Every structure is written in C-alpha cells, then in structure tokens.
Amino acid sequence: MTSRTTTPPDPSDQRRHDVVVVGGGAAGLSAAVTLARSLRDVVVIDAGEPRNAPAEGAHNLLGREGVAPLELLAAGREEALGYGAQIRPGRATAARRSSDGFEVTLADGATVTGRRLLLATGLVDELPDVPGVRELWGSHVLHCPYCHGYEVRGRRIGVLGTSPNVLHQTLLLRQLSSDVTLFLHEAPEPDDEGWEQLAALGVRVVVGRVRELVHDGDGLHAVVLDDGHTFPVDAVAVQPRFVARSELYEQLGGTPTENPMGRHLTTDPTGATDLEGVWAAGNAGDLSAMVGASAAQGVMAGAVINADLVMADARAAVRERAERARAVGV
Known part of the structure; x- marks a missing residue:
C-alpha cells in the first residue's frame, strides 16, 4: 500500500495549534493519536519518506508482526485523522521560537505554529x-x-x-x-x-x-x-552510522549528542529535550529504537506534552481569574 491519506492544507488556516509534530512515522503518528485523544489540536508535518520503506515487513511488533511498513503508516494516519488530528504533507525546513510557542516553516513557504513542538524526524543511515x-x-x-x-x-x-x-x-x-x-x-x-x-x-x-x-x-x-x-x-x-535529523533542533539552539553509534537528540525518559517546549521521539532521540519502541516513545511524549499543556492552561486560568477579580474590585 503506497497511498497517503492526509488533511488537505488550508492556506487560510493561521491558527496556533496546541502541538506541531514534525515527522509522520510510528513515533509522530502515535504521539498525534495520544494528543488527539486528549482533545488537543495537533498537526503532523509529514515529508512522506519513512526510513523503513524498502523493507518488506516490520517485525517484533505485537499484533502486527510482519506488516508492510507503508501499510502500517497508512493505518496510523487513518487512526490519527479519526481522532481529529491534521496531517499536512510537506518538509519542515526551519523552526524558530515565537512569543507564544514555535513557528515551523515548510519547503513550500507555508508556516505552521504551535504551543509545543515534537520532533519525530528520525535518522539517516550513513551506509x-x-x-x-x-x-x-x-x-x-x-x-x-x-x-x-x-x-x-x-x-x-x-x-x-x-x-x-x-x-x-x-x-x-x-x-x-x-x-x-x-x-x-x-x-x-x-x-x-x-x-x-x-x-x-x-x-x-x-x-x-x-x-x-x-x-x-x-x-x-x-x-x-x-x-x-x-x-x-x-x-x-552492515553497521551504518546513524545520524538523527537534527536541523530543526539545532536551529532552536540545541546541540546533538555524539555516541559510538552516531548522533542523536538528547532527551529524558519522557522525550523532553534540553530546550523548553521541545520534545523528541523515535529514532531522533533513540538511534536503536525499532518500530514498536518508537511508537511507545511517541505515546509517552504525547502524554507528557498534554500534561504540560494542562498545567500551563491551569496556571493561565488562575491568572485570568485573578485579573477578572481585580477588574471588578473584588
């Protein structure tokens, strides 16, 4: 299966999303499902170049053993869309921090904004x-x-x-x-x-x-x-050198970590990077993660991002309530 189901881009849609996910593989789509199930406004930027596309099947994946990689991603996109996530085809070429989150620029010049950013950008095998x-x-x-x-x-x-x-x-x-x-x-x-x-x-x-x-x-x-x-x-x-796609992370001020296997984004167990508001999941942060592990990391990152937004919203609600009280002299 090679078809890609996506949400048609709306040039007039300039709203700020809760979360921008860069990468439409197992990690990014799993995060999108997790976030959408918590009623978050999430958009996935998908360049459509999965690392495992040449493989006949994805293995060690409970319940989907041997599934064709492109078939698995097609099913994942349908699940994410079913919960209200948006999937936008395109390549993210630049990212910068804004006053209230992040702006991600696509190769076609469009800009997508979000309060939080998840990098599920995978890696490149240097053969x-x-x-x-x-x-x-x-x-x-x-x-x-x-x-x-x-x-x-x-x-x-x-x-x-x-x-x-x-x-x-x-x-x-x-x-x-x-x-x-x-x-x-x-x-x-x-x-x-x-x-x-x-x-x-x-x-x-x-x-x-x-x-x-x-x-x-x-x-x-x-x-x-x-x-x-x-x-x-x-x-x-063979033993390739695994090099995480770190361009966006570096543009935001992050420094990739070198290890004997290659280069990756440094994260804690929840996927949080050393950059405030930026998470990573899948091979971008874990060079050895297989499909199942990448999906699990996407779920974890999505859950923690949602929790982070919940706390931010709660603090904002407290501030707004206090401001309203001051405005009426209470």
Whole structure:
C-alpha cells in the first residue's frame, strides 16, 4: 500500500495549534493519536519518506508482526485523522521560537505554529561506500539482527566490517546461521578473546577490503574483495552510522549528542529535550529504537506534552481569574 491519506492544507488556516509534530512515522503518528485523544489540536508535518520503506515487513511488533511498513503508516494516519488530528504533507525546513510557542516553516513557504513542538524526524543511515550496499539496502543488505535476521536464518551471511562493534554484530548473526563470514574491510581486528570466539563458533574471517557486492534482479550473489577473491553469500549485514535529523533542533539552539553509534537528540525518559517546549521521539532521540519502541516513545511524549499543556492552561486560568477579580474590585 503506497497511498497517503492526509488533511488537505488550508492556506487560510493561521491558527496556533496546541502541538506541531514534525515527522509522520510510528513515533509522530502515535504521539498525534495520544494528543488527539486528549482533545488537543495537533498537526503532523509529514515529508512522506519513512526510513523503513524498502523493507518488506516490520517485525517484533505485537499484533502486527510482519506488516508492510507503508501499510502500517497508512493505518496510523487513518487512526490519527479519526481522532481529529491534521496531517499536512510537506518538509519542515526551519523552526524558530515565537512569543507564544514555535513557528515551523515548510519547503513550500507555508508556516505552521504551535504551543509545543515534537520532533519525530528520525535518522539517516550513513551506509558504507561499497557498490551494491545502497542498492540492496533493506532487502539483502541489513543491519539489525532483530529486525530482519530471522528472514535470513540458515543462509550464507556476510558481515561487512566498518566499526569496532562488528564482533558483537557477527556473534548475533551467528545465532541465526552456521554459515557466517566476517569481512574485516575497515574494521579493526578482534582482540585475542574475539578471535577465539569466532574460531570456536566456526565464523570465517576474511582480511582485506571489499570492492563490491555482486547482485542482479534475482538478488545478492557474492562479496568481491579488492584483490578479486569472490565469496558467495545470500545476505550481508552492515553497521551504518546513524545520524538523527537534527536541523530543526539545532536551529532552536540545541546541540546533538555524539555516541559510538552516531548522533542523536538528547532527551529524558519522557522525550523532553534540553530546550523548553521541545520534545523528541523515535529514532531522533533513540538511534536503536525499532518500530514498536518508537511508537511507545511517541505515546509517552504525547502524554507528557498534554500534561504540560494542562498545567500551563491551569496556571493561565488562575491568572485570568485573578485579573477578572481585580477588574471588578473584588
């Protein structure tokens, strides 16, 4: 399913929303449902480029195991719309703080305003620069043993070494197949304990740079080294660098956090960032979050944002009541 159900944009609609959610993936849509169920005026800005679109199915998702990613998002949009959320197609290119919240500018020049801002903008996978990796990404080239490892169980799996974490990734995949080959490529060699583990588990280790992945319309066939040696494989695992889409966060004054996996927005367990009024959910703040975890983070952020608005509204009501009392001399 590739259709996208959205709320048609109304150029005359200049009202301030309670919450602007940037990102229409699992995290953003889950937050929108949570907020709309609390009768919040919420709009989702959706660029329509889900990270998992190349994958055949989303896994480890209770009740929807193996669902096609685009089908899942279509259902999520319908649920959000059903509770009164708005979904506006477009790419958010700029964000700034205003006197009473935030202004988000879209690529078409339109501006959306809200009292609170949730960044569910996801991340970008920086893939190894090896021919064939990008072309097969999400099908025969994978990175997460939990997301897609079962689908290649028992097959010939190659692991393309690009980071010090490659030993851990290799051992996880060895759980799924007895035919695993580690291509060190750019990764450092394992320490003595690592070599012993690989040998004991029967994992082949190939030293040398990988030149390309050989593939055609029928799928992946082999890994080829710079020296021409060829190794038949059915799937290849890689370790991308995960880089959160942090442009809006940085424009608002935030500083992303670096870790061994990549770069992300720093949040507390509720999704709150170090910027007042700004939350993050999903892969923007958690580089390892799968679909289910991203959705859960969206629910948590949506609930906490609603609670924050409830308290702000209560304080405002107290101030207004006091002002009315002073005006009539009570």
